Amino acid sequence: MQTQGISRRGLLAGAAAVGATATAIGSGGPARARSIARGLQWRGVGYEITDGGYPATGWNANRMRHDIRAIRRDLHANSVTVFGDGVERLLATATEAAERGLRVWLQPRLADRPHSEILDHLAETARGAERLRREGASVNLSVGCEFVLFVPGIVPGDDVFERIENLQSGNFDPERMQRRLAAFIGRSAAMGRSTFHGPISYGAAEGEVVDWSLFDIVSVNYYAFHQHRSAYVRQLRRYGRWGKPVMISEFGSCTYRGAPKDGGMGWAIVDYDGTEETIKPGYVRSERTQARYVDELIGIFSELGLYGASVYSFAVPDAPHRPRRKYDLDIASYGxxxxxxxxxxxxxxxxxxxxxxxxxxxxxxYGREERRPDFGSNPSNR
Incomplete structure (x- = not known):
């Protein structure tokens, strides 16, 4: 199984499944609220470090440095979410981003492994993040992403795809799922706190019930679609009720007409059953659709004065753009x-x-946000 296949197909299908089985994110205790000003403080993009489905698409230090420069210089981002497995790759990428003046949101993701291995991977990442922080880097630690999907034993299933199927079919006990989810989130938060002494968060799926009193930042992967702007505003404002900074840890769209409506299920337009992955009939490439969606959401996030947002994702190397629509896997990419x-x-x-x-x-x-006098000129926001 390709690493990229796990991270994207699994992640987004799981987000949709989790959202369909839970009704709200649980409230945490009292916390310090930042003063809300119009504008998006941390303007980010997700950057995955992975082995890749092919040797040539795996993580490469020279390519990574080129990409990080483009994220800072050309996208005008002031933060980057570095995620994936492999602690050396995570920390090398985080170090390069910090040296470029980017705030780093460091998120280890180790899927389909025993709990002890996942927590050990988190602990090692946290130790590296703490070293970076002490050296002066601006770094946050996210203890993981959508545990319902990636961590065995919370939902039935031997791997991520079986858990997706069980979530979508209702083949699970919601109360048992919640108890196990809360327990593992608690263990992860404690592990992060014990080693890393900066701000911590967790990349929750919409609908996951999370005790946000354990974290400094409310962090949500957001793939919603609404016809009217006001509906986004109403939905997003509810995340502020804990009095903590709100970070949209992921948002984005695939690259075809109608993709925003499909949200976290955009990957499903790929037919994986043949000898070669192809795009199913009836889907039309549209870069404009993707662009309009991310543009609109950044505007809404800025209007609400959210703490930050990170577009998913910079690149999906295993989903190439090809002239023939049938083989143009980039149509189903959030890159x-x-x-x-x-x-x-x-x-x-x-x-x-x-x-x-x-x-x-x-x-x-992001360029307009960078030039805002209340955000762009403040060194603490860079």
Whole structure:
């Protein structure tokens, strides 16, 4: 199974399934609230570190440095969410981002492994994050992402895909799921606190019930679609009721007409059953659709004065853009750039990427935020 397949197909399907089985995120205790001002303080993008489905698409230090420069210089982001498994890759990427002046949201994701291994991976990441923090880096630690999906034993299923199926079919006990989820979130929060002494958070799916008193930041992966702007505003305002900063840890859209309505299920337009992955019939590539959606949401997040937001995602190397619609896997990608392979069937080391319309839409929005006198000129917001 390809690493990218787990991270994207599993993550987004799981987010949709979790959202369908829970009604609200649980409230935490009292906390310090930041003063709300109009504008988006932390303007971010997600950056995945992975082995890749092919040797050429795996994490590469030189390519990573090039990408981080583009995130800071061309997208005008002032933060980046570095996520995935492999502590050395996580910390090398976080170090490069910090040296470029970016705030780092560091999030280890180790899927389908025993609890002890997941917690050990978190502890090692937290130790590295604390070293960076003590050296002066601006870094937050997220203790994980959507545990209902990625952590065994919370929902029935031997792997992430079986758990997705059980969530969607209702083959689970909601009360037992919640008890196990709360217990593992609690263990993870305690592990993070014991080692890392900066702000901590957790990347929750919409609908996951989380005790936010354990965390400094309310952090939600948000793939909602509404016809009217006012509906987004009403929904997002509820996350402020804990009196804590609100971070949209993920948001985005695939690259076809109607994709925002599909939200976290955009990956499902890929047919994985044949000898080669293809796009199912009836879906039309539309970079403009993706661009409009992310542009609108950044505007809403800014209007609400949220603490930060991170677009999912910078690149999906295993989903190349190809001339024929049937094989254009980038249609089902949330990436802001489109990978181009030299060979249709597998990438070579010199594969490239090109910005999509969404890339330019994010750059314009973030550029305007950067120039705001109340945010862009304040060194603490960089």
């Amino acid at each position: 802001l750039v489109k990978p181009r392979w030299g060979d249709r069937h597998r990438p070579t080391a010199d594969w490239t990427w090109e910005p999509k319309e969404a890339f330019y839409a994010v750059a314009r929005r």
